[in-house]
Each structure stands twice: as C-alpha cells, then as structure tokens.
Amino acid sequence: MPPSTSSDLTLSVNGEKYTLTVDHRTTLLDALRERLDLTGTKKGCDQGQCGACTVLVDGRRSVACLQLAVAAEGREITTIEGVAEGERLHPVQQAFLDLDGFQCGYCTPGQICSAIAVIEEHAAGWPSAATDDVRPEAGPPPLTPEEIRERMSGNLCRCGAYVSIVQAVARAAEEKGAVA
Amino acid sequence: MTTVTRGAVGTAHTRVEGRDKVTGAARYAAEIPFAELAHGWLVLSTVARGRVRSVESDAALAMPGVLAVLHHGNAPRVDTDYVGLMGMSPDPSIALFQQERVAHLGWPVALVVAETSEQAREAAESLVVHYDQEPHDVAFSAERQSEAYALDGHMPGVVEKGDLEDRLAASAVVLDAEYTTPEEYHNPMEPHAATALWEGGRLEVVDSNQGTTWIAGELANLFSLDPASVRVRSEHVGGGFGSKGVRAHQVAAVMAATVLQRPVRVVMTRRQMFSLTGYRSPTAQRVRLGADADGRLRVLEHQSLNQTSSVHEFVEPSAAAGRSMYGAEAHHTASRIVRLDVPTPTWMRAPGEAPGSFALESAFDELAERCGIDPIELRLRNEPEVGPVSGLPFSSRNLAACFQEGARRFGWADRDPRPGVRREGRWLLGTGTAAASFPAGAMPSSAAVTAEADGTFTVRINAADIGTGARTALTVVAADALEVPTDRVRVRIGDSDLGPAMFAGGSMGTRSWAWAVTTAAAELRQSLAPGADIPAEGITVRSNTAEAVGALAQKERHSFGAQFAEVAVDPATGEVRVRRMLGVFAAGRIVNPLTARNQLVGGMIWGISMALHEEAVRDRTSGGLYGADLAGYHVAAHADIPHIEADWVDDPDPDDPVGIKGIGEIGIVGAAAAVANAVWHATGVRHRNLPIRPDRVLMAGGDA
Numbered sequence: 001m002p003p004s005t006s007s008d009l010t011l012s013v014n015g016e017k018y019t020l021t022v023d024h025r026t027t028l029l030d031a032l033r034e035r036l037d038l039t040g041t042k043k044g045c046d047q048g049q050c051g052a053c054t055v056l057v058d059g060r061r062s063v064a065c066l067q068l069a070v071a072a073e074g075r076e077i078t079t080i081e082g083v084a085e086g087e088r089l090h091p092v093q094q095a096f097l098d099l100d101g102f103q104c105g106y107c108t109p110g111q112i113c114s115a116i117a118v119i120e121e122h123a124a125g126w127p128s129a130a131t132d133d134v135r136p137e138a139g140p141p142p143l144t145p146e147e148i149r150e151r152m153s154g155n156l157c158r159c160g161a162y163v164s165i166v167q168a169v170a171r172a173a174e175e176k177g178a179v180a
Numbered sequence: 181m182t183t184v185t186r187g188a189v190g191t192a193h194t195r196v197e198g199r200d201k202v203t204g205a206a207r208y209a210a211e212i213p214f215a216e217l218a219h220g221w222l223v224l225s226t227v228a229r230g231r232v233r234s235v236e237s238d239a240a241l242a243m244p245g246v247l248a249v250l251h252h253g254n255a256p257r258v259d260t261d262y263v264g265l266m267g268m269s270p271d272p273s274i275a276l277f278q279q280e281r282v283a284h285l286g287w288p289v290a291l292v293v294a295e296t297s298e299q300a301r302e303a304a305e306s307l308v309v310h311y312d313q314e315p316h317d318v319a320f321s322a323e324r325q326s327e328a329y330a331l332d333g334h335m336p337g338v339v340e341k342g343d344l345e346d347r348l349a350a351s352a353v354v355l356d357a358e359y360t361t362p363e364e365y366h367n368p369m370e371p372h373a374a375t376a377l378w379e380g381g382r383l384e385v386v387d388s389n390q391g392t393t394w395i396a397g398e399l400a401n402l403f404s405l406d407p408a409s410v411r412v413r414s415e416h417v418g419g420g421f422g423s424k425g426v427r428a429h430q431v432a433a434v435m436a437a438t439v440l441q442r443p444v445r446v447v448m449t450r451r452q453m454f455s456l457t458g459y460r461s462p463t464a465q466r467v468r469l470g471a472d473a474d475g476r477l478r479v480l481e482h483q484s485l486n487q488t489s490s491v492h493e494f495v496e497p498s499a500a501a502g503r504s505m506y507g508a509e510a511h512h513t514a515s516r517i518v519r520l521d522v523p524t525p526t527w528m529r530a531p532g533e534a535p536g537s538f539a540l541e542s543a544f545d546e547l548a549e550r551c552g553i554d555p556i557e558l559r560l561r562n563e564p565e566v567g568p569v570s571g572l573p574f575s576s577r578n579l580a581a582c583f584q585e586g587a588r589r590f591g592w593a594d595r596d597p598r599p600g601v602r603r604e605g606r607w608l609l610g611t612g613t614a615a616a617s618f619p620a621g622a623m624p625s626s627a628a629v630t631a632e633a634d635g636t637f638t639v640r641i642n643a644a645d646i647g648t649g650a651r652t653a654l655t656v657v658a659a660d661a662l663e664v665p666t667d668r669v670r671v672r673i674g675d676s677d678l679g680p681a682m683f684a685g686g687s688m689g690t691r692s693w694a695w696a697v698t699t700a701a702a703e704l705r706q707s708l709a710p711g712a713d714i715p716a717e718g719i720t721v722r723s724n725t726a727e728a729v730g731a732l733a734q735k736e737r738h739s740f741g742a743q744f745a746e747v748a749v750d751p752a753t754g755e756v757r758v759r760r761m762l763g764v765f766a767a768g769r770i771v772n773p774l775t776a777r778n779q780l781v782g783g784m785i786w787g788i789s790m791a792l793h794e795e796a797v798r799d800r801t802s803g804g805l806y807g808a809d810l811a812g813y814h815v816a817a818h819a820d821i822p823h824i825e826a827d828w829v830d831d832p833d834p835d836d837p838v839g840i841k842g843i844g845e846i847g848i849v850g851a852a853a854a855v856a857n858a859v860w861h862a863t864g865v866r867h868r869n870l871p872i873r874p875d876r877v878l879m880a881g882g883d884a
Contacts, residue, residue, distance in 0.1 A: 005244075025298040034297065039211035040204015042418070044369045045450040049810035052369055080204035093202040097194055100778050104647030105201030106369040106418025112202060130819075149818040156810065158369050158419050159647045160782030160789075162821040 009073045013038065014082025022069045029053045031069035032079060040080035040109045044156070051155035054110035055079050061117035063154075080109035083116060092116050092172040101168035103159035111155045115169045118151045119143075119176060143173050188656040188666050189838065192774035196652045196671070197416070197645070206416045209388035210373035210447050217375070218247055219297040220436050220446040221304035222428060223290035224455055228316035228803025229490075229521045231280040232289050236308040240292055245299035248439055249307065251290040252277045256435050262401040264426075265394045265683075270402070271492040271524050273456075276431045282311065283491045284523045285804035286455025291432045293444055316521035316803045320487045322358060322464035328485050328516035333495035334686075335515070335532065339503055341569055342510030344468075347478045351470030354479075355547045359467065359539035359868045363796040363805075364460040366528050367815055368646075370418020371450060372457055376433035377443035385412045387430055390420040391644050391683020396676035398426040399434060414674040420646040420684060422527035423457040454808035458526030459796070461486035461496045463535045467543040470510070475551045475558045480508035480568075482540060484515045489524040493517060496525065498536030501849075504736050505540070505617055506559075507568035521803055527685065529786055530845040533618050534852070538790070538870060541614035541853035546866065555857070556583050556592065556742075559615050567736040574736045578766030579615060581829045582742035586613070586764035589825075590744040600864035607748035609759075610862025616741035616850035620768060620833060620841035621688045624726035625681035627696035629658065629704050630718040636668045638718070639701070642681035643673040643693040648844060649775030650690050656771055657694045657838055661701035679722075687739070687842030690771065691833075692725070698837045699723035732835055739767035739831075739846040743784070743854035749862045754874030756859055758788050761824045763851070766831035768841025776843055780826035783847020789816035790848070791855035795871050 010019045011031065018036055029046070032038040032055070044052030046065045053064040056078035083090040092115045095101065102108040122143050127134040130150035131141045141147060148169045149162070157165065200206035225232075237249035255277035260270050276288050289309050294300035330337035348354055374387040383405060389395045392412040400407040417424065429446040436444035448456060463486050470479030484498035499513040515532070528534070548555040560580055566573055587593065595611055596602070602609040627641040639658045645651040651671055659666040672678060682692035700723035707721065708714075744762040749755070763784050770776045793814045797806045806812060826847065832839030852870060860866050865880045 023296065023298045025302070030297065033211070037213060038204075039207055042208075042369070043210075043371070043447075045810050047450065047809060047811075049450075050369065080202075084203060089199075089202065096202045097198045100194065100198075100774050102198075102201055102647075103649070103775075103778060103782060104369065104417065104419040105197070105206055106208060108201050109204045145823065149821070153817045153819040156369065156815060156817055158367055158421070158815060159779075160785030160816070160821075161778055162785060162816075162818050163781050163824050164778055166818070 007070050009070055011069065011072055011077065013077045014079060024068065024070060026069045027065055028067045028069050028072045029064035032064060038079050038081055042106050042109055044107065051114060052107050052110040054113045054155060056113055056117060061114050080113060083112065090116065091175050095168035095171040099164050099168045099171065101165040102161050107155060107157045111157065111165055114152060114155045115172065118169065119173045145170065188659045189771050193652055193656055193666065193772050194774065195649055196655055208370050208416050208418050209386055209414065210445060212375065212386050214375060214377065214443040216442045218293050218295060218440060218442055218444045219300045220291045220293045220432055220444050221300035222288050222432060222446065222452060223292060223304045223307050223309065224452060225282045225285060225287040225289050227282055227311045227313045228285040228318065230282050230311045230313040232282060233310040233312050235290055240303040240307045243299065243303045245295035246292060246303045247295065248293040248436060249290055250277055250435055250439065252280055256438055258402040259404050264401065265397050270398065273491060273524055274426055274428060274431055276428055276435065283489055284521050285802060286523065288428050288456065291436060293436045293440060318520050318522050318798050318803045319800055320462050320520060322485065324518040325485055328518045330514055330516045331493055331495040333497050335497040335500040337495060338514040339569055340512045344479060344481060344510045344512050347510035348470045351478045352473040353471045353547065353550050355469040355543055355550060357467055357543055357546060357868060359465045359542060361463045361535040361538060361870045363462050363798065364528060364790065364794045365454055365796055365813055366421040366423035366457065367810065368419025368421055368423060371448045371453055372424065372427050372429045373445065373447040374430040374433045375443055375445040376437040378437060378441060381409065383410045383434065385430060385434065387412055387414050388417050388424060389414050390424045390646055390685055392674060392676040393642050393680045394683045395426055395430060399430060402431065403434060412676045414644060417644060417646040421529045422531065422685065428456045450810060451808050454805055455523055458524065460528035461488065461525035463496060463498050465498055465539040467539050469543055469547050471547060471551060473551065475553045475561050477506055477508040477562050479510045480506055481512045484536065486517055486525065487520045487522055488517045489522055490519050492524040494525045496535065497532035498539065501533045501536040501617060502540050503569045504567055504738055505615065506562045507564035511569055530618060530848045533845065533849045534790065537614065537616060537850045538852045538856065541850050542856055542868065545612065545857040545860065554597065555613055556587055559583065570736060572734055572736050575833060575835060576831055577740060578829050578831045579740040582740055582764040582766050585829055586742040586744050586762055590762050599861050606750050606752060608751060608862040609746065609748050610858045610860065611744065611746045612854045612857025612861055614743045614850035614853035614857060616743055616846055617738045618687055618846045618849055620737045620739050621686060622695055622729050623682040623688055623692045624724065624729050625692045625696040626679040626722065626724040627700045628720050628722045629697065629700040630720040631704055631708055631714050632718045633714045633716050636670065637662055637664065639669060639671040639697055640678045641671065641673060641693050641697055642676060642678040643689060644684040645673060646684045648684060648690065648779060649772055650684065650693065652775060653690050653771040654693055654697055658697050658701050661698045662705050687844040687846065691836060691840040691842050694838050694840055695836065696723050696725045699725060739765065739841045741765035741846050741850065743850040745854040745858045747855060747858040747862055749859060749877060754877035756792055756872055756877060758822055758855060760822050763826045763847060765826065765828045765846055767828060767843045767846050768836065769832040769839030770828055771840065777826050779843055780847040781824045783845065784824055784826060784851045785816050785821055786848040787851020788821065788855060790870060791852035792871050793820065
C-alpha cells in the first residue's frame with residue numbers, strides 16, 4: 001500500500017496502548033474489531049443508526065462506526081471489554097445479567113456502554129427531551145423510566161428486550177443513588 | 181445459575197452464556213479470527229430486471245489488495261435441483277452468479293475479494309457492471325388479485341367449508357372489510373456473516389444462522405458435496421426472526437474460499453440485508469364475517485394476497501389462522517400470491533399469523549361494535565369445541581382463560597365501550613384487545629447425553645440459540661431429566677457435527693430439542709447404576725425423536741393468547757403512543773420464566789412496531805426501497821415502548837414429554853390488532869392499513 005494511504009498511530013483502549021498502521025479508511029470500529037481483536041464492540045449498521053458500536057471516548061458515549069481510527073489518536077477509548085473491574089462486573093453489566101436485559105446479546109455491549117454514560121450524564125445534570133424542568137438550577141431530574149427510555153433511544157434492540165433493559169439501567173443507577 | 185437438584189423447569193435462570201454476552205466475550209460469526217483471512221464484498225444490481233451484459237473486472241483486479249472478482253462468467257457452478265430440509269426446492273436467488281438474469285433490484289451480480297475489507301469495499305463500489313435493462317413491475321396492490329393464484333405453503337392455500345353466499349344471506353350482521361400490511365423486514369441486529377474455508381478436505385463454515393443442520397445440508401446439496409464433508413458452526417447468533425437461513429453470504433463465501441483456497445469472510449451490510457435476506461410480503465386482505473344478532477358466526481371468509489419474486493413462490497398464509505380460531509357454518513380461507521420483480525419474501529416472526537391476525541382480529545372488533553357486544557364476549561361466544569374446519573380435538577385450548585385473566589389484570593370490566601370519549605389534555609385515550617394463536621409443533625431431532633467421569637454431564641444437541649435462551653432452557657430440561665443440579669450440566673449447541681436437529685423456527689426449536697434431550701437424559705439416568713464407576717470416556721446415550729414425533733396423534737395443536745393495549749392519540753399531530761400493554765398466553769409449560777417473559781414481551785414489541793412504525797416503501801420507478809436502512813425503516817426504539825407485561829396460564833401440552841408448546845411467535849400475534857383496536861376506541865376511527873402513521877391519523881380526522 002502506498003504510504004500516503006496509511007498512517008502509524010497509537011490508540012489508547014481500555015488503558016492499554018496499541019501501536020499500529022492503519023488504512024486511512026479504517027473506522028475506529030473496524031480498528032477495534034479487525035486489528036485489535038476487541039470484538040465486543042458490535043457492527044449492526046455501520047452508519048450510525050443502531051448504536052451497537054457505542055464506546056466511550058474520553059468518557060463520553062460515541063458510535064465507533066462514524067469516526068476514523070486516525071481521528072481517535074490521543075483519545076482514551078473504553079470498550080465493553082474494559083468496563084468491568086477484573087472479574088467483578090460493572091453494576092450495569094451485573095444488572096443486565098440478573099434482569100435479563102438482552103436476548104441475542106448483539107446490541108448488548110452498546111446498550112451497556114450507553115447506559116454507563118447515561119447514568120453519568122444524568123448525574124452531571126444533563127437534561128433530555130423527556131425532562132420537564134431544564135433550568136440549570138433545577139439539577140438532575142428524577143431518572144424515571146421515561147427519562148431512561150429517551151436517553152437510551154439511540155440503541156436499538158430488535159429482540160425487544162427494552163422493558164428489562166430499562167429495569168436494569170434503573171437498578172444500576174439506583175445503586176449509584178441516582179434514582180429519586 | 182440457580183442450583184437446584186430437581187424442579188429446575190419452571191424456575192428463573194439467568195442465561196448460561198449471559199456473562200459472555202455482557203462482557204463482550206461472546207463471539208459471533210464475523211468475530212472468529214482466521215489466519216490468511218480474505219474479505220468478500222457483494223456487488224448488487226442497480227436495475228430491477230434485465231441481464232448482466234458485462235462486468236469490468238479488470239479495473240477492480242488492478243486495485244490494491246484485490247484477489248478475485250466472481251461473477252456469472254467465472255463463478256463455480258452450483259446445483260439447485262434438490263429438495264431441501266424444508267421439503268422445498270431452494271430459492272434460485274441463492275444460486276449466485278449462475279446466469280446473467282437479474283430478477284430484482286439488489287440482485288447479487290458479483291463478489292469482490294481482497295486482503296482487507298476496506299480494499300474489498302472500495303473495489304466493489306467502483307466495479308462497473310453493464311446491464312440490458314428491461315421494464316419491471318413492482319406495483320403490489322389489492323387490484324392484482326386477478327393475476328394471483330393460490331398456493332400451498334406450510335399451510336394449505338385454500339380451505340372451504342359450507343356455502344358462503346347462502347350463509348351470508350342468512351346473517352343478521354355482515355362485516356366486509358379490507359386490510360393491508362406493508363413490506364416488513366426482520367433486521368436482526370447482527371448482520372448476516374459467514375467465513376468459509378477448506379480444511380483437511382472438509383468445508384468449514386462459521387456462520388450466523390438459525391440451524392446448522394439445515395445450512396450444512398443446503399450447502400452440501402448446492403456444491404454437490406458429501407454431507408459428512410461439510411461442517412457449519414454457529415455458536416452465538418445475533419437474532420434471526422426467520423431471515424437467517426441459506427443466503428447469499430454463505431454461498432459467496434464458499435465459492436470464494438474454493439477459488440482462492442484460503443478462508444474468506446463475507447459480511448452483509450445493513451443496506452444489503454434489505455435485498456438479500458428476505459422480508460415479510462405486503463398483504464392485501466379481505467375479511468367477511470356474517471353473524472347472528474348475538475354475534476354467533478355464520479360466515480368466516482378471509483382472503484389474503486401477497487407478492488413473491490419472479491423466481492420463487494413464497495406464500496404468506498395470512499388467511500390460515502382463522503381455521504383453528506373460530507367456528508362458522510361457511511368457513512372460506514385462501515392465501516394467494518402474485519409474482520413481481522421483487523426479492524423473494526420469506527418467513528418472518530409468525531408468518532401468516534402476524535398480518536392475518538391484524539385483519540381477522542380487527543374485523544372481530546368491528547363486528548363487536550356492529551353487534552353491540554363486548555369484544556371479549558364476542559370471541560368467547562365463538563369458541564369452538566373442536567377444530568372449526570378439521571373437526572379434530574384441541575390438544576388444549578385455554579384462550580378463554582387467557583381472556584379472563586387478562587381482562588382482570590388489565591381492568592377491562594371498567595371500560596366504557598363508546599369510542600372517542602376519553603380525553604387527557606391533548607390526548608385521546610382508548611383500549612383494545614385481540615386474540616392470538618400459533619401452531620405448536622415438534623420436529624425430529626437427535627441428541628447425545630454423556631455422563632462424564634467427574635460427575636458432570638455433557639449434552640450435545642445441534643440447537644441454535646438466536647436469542648431465545650435455548651441453551652439455558654436445554655440445560656434446565658437436561659438437569660431435571662438427569663435429576664442433577666443445573667451446574668453439573670453443560671450443553672453444546674450450534675455445530676452441525678453434533679448430529680441432525682431442528683432449526684430455530686416455527687416456535688418449534690426448544691420443544692423439538694428438549695424432547696430429544698429429555699429422552700436421552702432419562703435413559704442415561706436409568707442406565708447409571710448408583711455408585712458405579714464411570715469410564716474415562718464417559719457413558720453416552722443417544723436419542724432420535726423421529727419415531728416419537730411421527731407417532732403424535734392428529735390434533736389441533738396451538739398456543740393461544742389474549743392481547744390488551746392502551747393507547748393515547750394526539751389528534752393535532754397524529755401521534756399514537758402505546759401507554760401499556762398486557763399479554764396473557766396459554767403456550768405450554770414455560771421452561772424458564774425469566775427468558776420466556778422477555779421473549780413474549782419482545783414479540784409484543786414487534787406487534788407495536790408493526791402497528792405503528794414498520795413500513796418499507798418500494799419505489800415503482802427504480803424498483804428498490806426508499807431508505808433501506810435503520811433510519812428509513814424505523815423499528816421500535818426505547819422511547820416507543822412503555823412498560824409491557826406478559827404472563828401465562830397453566831397449559832402444559834399433554835403430548836410433550838416436558839409439556840412445552842413454544843413461545844417464539846405467539847407474542848406478536850394479535851398485538852398489532854390490539855393496538856389498532858385501541859386507536860379506534862380512542863378516536864372512533866378504524867385504521868385498516870398498517871402502519872398507523874401520523875399522516876394517516878391526521879387524514880382520517882379523529883378529533884372525536
């Protein structure tokens with residue numbers, strides 16, 4: 001491959017540094033899956049419509065299919081493989097497991113990464129379209145099922161596990177003291 | 181998992197593979213690494229009908245990394261002259277690159293293989309294909325009835341009993357209404373993906389499908405291989421819903437692996453899935469009900485029309501559901517097809533029953549209104565003692581119990597039957613109900629259960645877990661049959677080398693597999709002498725249920741259910757919101773309440789999605805779909821779905837060793853009708869065309 005179509009870069013994923021040469025066309029999603037063998041991040045549509053590839057980039061949720069790997073250099077990327085603490089599942093993972101917040105499991109890593117960010121966005125006072133009082137001084141709204149549904153709507157689940165996903169997110173948030 | 185020594189069936193168990201799924205460790209078909217892997221990218225036609233004149237492959241082959249361009253001029257030959265597992269000839273759509281003919285827009289015309297997926301994609305997207313284009317016809321509508329013909333699919337096409345016109349004349353009330361449903365697409369979250377390679381003289385395929393016995397058999401037939409030399413594996417499958425059978429990706433991957441003699445992976449894009457993986461045909465249905473003033477049916481007529489491709493017949497048997505649901509003196513049902521320049525439709529969750537129940541159960545609601553009878557009471561008055569057409573006894577029929585329990589929990593008794601009289605701010609509120617049924621069957625399967633020397637048990641059954649929880653259900657079933665705790669049982673599935681078994685479909689998977697597992701496990705338990713040493717290789721008992729399944733007496737065998745929905749309709753915007761939903765089902769013994777509830781609710785969500793959102797619109801000019809992706813084709817998202825409850829009444833199947841009937845499909849049946857009936861109750865306007873889009877609500881008025 002001519003040198004002008006590829007670049008050397010270092011990606012920081014789940015606290016580890018990976019140095020690789022990537023085709024400039026390679027998305028962050030494909031770099032994770034095809035180059036770093038981190039296949040927990042799923043490809044559902046490859047065009048930003050389903051949320052299956054949701055990862056955390058510098059702590060914020062983001063779809064990995066709509067960004068190029070070369071643009072992710074210098075960012076701290078967290079994937080589903082990096083959210084547990086060793087053998088101890090993240091509270092969101094544990095809630096999904098206990099409450100059966102999935103069926104086929106393919107949207108699940110994206111749902112979980114999204115939910116982790118939702119709980120933090122909510123705690124930081126970010127409103128959503130379902131929030132009644134959006135004045136900054138109002139503080140975080142109660143994290144009602146309606147709030148969770150609105151904030152999670154970028155993550156499709158074709159099996160239709162939505163009811164138990166919402167319950168799982170609520171339980172995980174409750175453990176963080178986020179549910180009023 | 182919960183550890184109990186017996187009685188595991190019927191208690192909640194988290195999924196055996198659950199931890200792998202929440203940590204990202206579960207690998208799906210496109211995620212198994214192979215050395216020397218090459219990547220294939222399908223090229224689809226840009227015309228809806230015609231012939232491929234030429235493929236300019238030289239330019240593509242000159243691009244970086246490109247290894248091959250397969251098309252009709254150079255692809256390996258395949259044989260389609262066989263009868264597959266389903267008892268049918270294969271759809272010629274899967275015989276890739278065998279001739280120049282293009283049968284629909286998005287017909288596969290080439291496969292570009294390259295070292296990386298980026299290289300394959302760029303070469304595929306720049307590949308120039310010349311066509312001799314011919315005029316196409318994709319215009320489906322009820323008016324095409326004159327060109328249609330009846331067809332037996334997995335149900336008889338036409339069933340007629342009694343004199344229709346005579347009984348219509350004798351009816352005090354006649355309802356005659358037409359209903360339509362649009363093209364609907366499965367859209368499992370995991371796109372279809374396969375990697376094929378030749379290893380030691382065997383064809384190995386790692387694939388995403390609903391049954392590896394089925395796919396291995398089809399590939400062996402297509403490529404004229406000894407069935408023993410084909411192995412297909414499918415450990416984790418990201419949804420199927422009827423779309424994951426033999427498809428272009430497996431055939432293309434096998435062709436390329438054969439030509440290049442190295443592993444080749446072919447993954448469909450989301451947009452390609454709208455051309456290559458089947459769909460639910462649009463339907464145009466007419467229902468005529470004739471009844472006495474007290475609602476007792478004299479006539480049930482249900483006619484359904486669907487489209488199929490020019491190359492293969494597929495019938496959506498929408499008219500069939502009424503044959504087991506309601507008795508009538510004249511009972512006429514027919515499902516017909518019309519051939520167009522479109523992809524071949526296929527099974528999609530509750531094929532026939534899903535669109536058919538929308539029409540029939542809407543018509544029942546309309547009849548209830550005409551007769552001034554409560555919709556539940558109308559159904560109870562028409563409960564048959566035996567199969568209305570067949571005369572056969574029901575294995576069990578607990579529809580009335582579902583309605584009674586559902587009505588109690590939903591608060592149906594407090595319902596004011598008048599439409600359009602409840603308002604809450606800008607919202608009009610209404611409630612609706614509908615009945616559900618789906619056939620309960622079993623298919624032959626084989627299993628092997630091994631008592632290991634360490635005191636554990638290994639179950640080998642070629643089941644497919646496409647999200648149903650089958651792996652967990654079979655673990656639970658095996659533990660009970662062996663009378664051991666579930667943590668001493670490991671279940672291996674998803675590998676055609678495990679021996680022949682039913683695929684995940686027709687709500688028959690878990691029942692068929694559980695039967696084989698129970699048979700082998702029970703025999704093994706009886707043969708194990710207490711305290712006896714088990715040799716290092718273990719003791720294995722095998723089962724094959726072909727004889728037992730074949731010996732089942734002829735009966736009307738179905739699951740049943742009652743669906744309830746409450747909606748809010750904004751007459752100013754046309755928005756319809758489902759506020760709550762309840763389904764109560766009589767669907768055999770429930771093996772794992774945790775996963776079963778999830779699956780039933782998932783089916784109900786499909787019903788909401790069908791009622792309000794899903795619609796693929798075919799452009800008559802190009803012959804293709806507008807917006808063939810998850811933005812243009814909306815499936816229900818979190819914000820569309822309220823709290824939904826699913827529950828069941830006791831209904832063990834008397835002729836199944838575990839009492840199972842099957843729950844994969846019953847959840848969607850009747851769900852769209854319940855929503856549509858609730859919209860009528862809210863607004864006074866009857867919506868007979870799905871989906872109930874805002875513009876349809878607005879055009880129909882409804883500010884009652």
